[in-house]
Amino acid sequence: MDQLDAFNRRYNLLSKISASFFYSLAVAVALNFFWTPGHMYSSGITGFAQLINTMSERFLPVTLSTSALYFVLNLPLLLLAWIKIGHKFTFFTIITVILGSIIMRLVQPLNMHIDPLVCAIFGGMINGLGTGFALKNGISTGGLDIIGIVIQRKTGTSYGKISILINLIIIAAAGFAFGWTRALYSALTIFINGRVIDAVYTQHQKLQVTIVTEQPHAIIDGIQEKMHRGITIFHDVEGAYSHNEKKVLITVIDRYDMYDILHIVKKSDPYAFMSVTEVERVYGSFKEQEIV
Incomplete structure (x- = not known):
């Protein structure tokens, strides 16, 4: 068991570092191959770094590089994460920010004309892929992620409004700097x-997830052991075809739990009926994945 735990920890560490590297490469490619040649800005801290880079290029004797600004702007947020969120979370965020800054510097911008529409589409796709992969592996890319987590913990509300405000400022700056088409x-x-x-x-x-089954206890035990979800049980339900007594189980899960719950249901009751619907919002007690 100790060897298995050690393997899991080692695999988890490697997966997180790999995700950090993949994000760093993705944001560097998006920035230097598409956004910079296309004269457009990204969202969040990367966009702010681009904005300051443009202002320094136009109004200061020294041009401040986007890669260095990306690192500097993240420093106070990393301190905030260390104090308010957790040391392990901040450690991997620091790795991601450092790698991002270095690879942004190493990958040089393309010196060629590319259609701005192509730049917008491919830049957004590549950066979104890298960011999504990083988040999926439980690491933050810094910037607004940290602000959002702190605000959510403090107030219980989403940071969507702040994100929209920051991005509106970036878009307005792009309009003044390069024109409103950009x-x-x-x-x-x-x-x-x-x-x-x-x-x-x-x-x-x-x-x-709604499950109609004749083996409710096995399914309930499997779900609560694997993902710790609350379950509502409807008793004395009858199947219209077989007229057998059944029970209906209703639970709310994260989408990434879908594979696990499907495996549990098939193993516990191969004849169970299961339907899945998207949920707009959840009120009340719901266990989110922990951030460490």
Whole structure:
């Protein structure tokens, strides 16, 4: 058992570091191959780093690089994460931020004309893929992730409004710096980035699962042992075809739990009926995945 735990810890460490590297490469490619040549901005801290880079290029004697600014702007947020969120969480975020800064510097921008629409689409897709993969492996990419977690813990509400406000500032800056057509492309790449993140990172997506079964206890035990979800039980339900007595189980899960719950139900009762619907919001007690 000790050897198995050690293997799991080692595998978990390698997967997180690999995800950090993959995100860093993705954001560097998106920035230097698409956003910079297309004169458009990303969202969040990366977008702010680009914004300051543009301002320094135009108004200061020294141009501040986007890669260095990305690192510097994340420093106070990393301190906030260390104090308010957790040391392990912050450790992997630091690795991600450092790798991102280094690879942004190493990957040089393309010196060629690319259609701005292509830049917006591919930049958003590549960065969204890297960010979603990082989040799926339980690590943060820094920036607004940290602000969002702290606000959610403090107030219990989403940080969506702050994210929208920051991104609106970035889009407005793109409009003033490069023209409003480029602002539109910046808005497009931010939108695509968010949609791709949602497609890859599914932890925050909730599903309601309804199970009709003659073996409720085995399914309940399997679900509560594997994912610690609350379950509502409807007794004395009758099947219209077989007229056998059944029970209906209803639970809400994260989308990434779907494989596990399907495996539990098939193993416990191969003849069970299960339906799954998307949930808009959840009120009351719901156990989120812990951040450490």
